[in-house]
Amino acid sequence: MKNLQEIILLFFLCLLGNYGMTAQENPPIPVQVEVNTAQFLNFGAFTVGDAGGxxxxxxxxxRTWTGDVTLLNNGTVSPALYDVYANPGTIINITHPASFELTGTSGQKISLEINSYSTGNTFISTQNPTIPNSVYIGGTLILGSSSANGPGNYSGTINITFNQQ
Structure with missing residues (x-):
């Protein structure tokens, strides 16, 4: 009986010796995320009436509208497009202020809210690090009356941060 116990113990020790323990591989150091703007957010041409919208x-x-707004068929309409390069499996969170101020050519101001994401505002990178994860982002302009937001081009800086977690 003692020999049988020794044989069983030896058998289990051999099994343990052949199967080493492994853990999840550490990510490359440093974890790098690169973001490039490939296309700007553009609302196209429209007019605003007295009630705004x-x-x-x-x-x-x-492109959609509410209120006293008429969409015109000229001008480019596009969401913003960001090319995000990261290792597969990297969790990325998109953050930004609640709204941005845009200034018109005559000094008028309108508000822009970012509120539409092709990936959601948190996503997991699925591409090889040399292939971009395409992230499309849309938003809404909040317009006052035609006297408050007259004709012209409006522009401003939009700070969007892509945080690797």
């Missing part, structure tokens, strides 16, 4: 472009490029 909104113009939205979602992450698919669909």
């Amino acid at each position: 909104t113009v939205s472009v979602d992450h698919n490029g669909t």
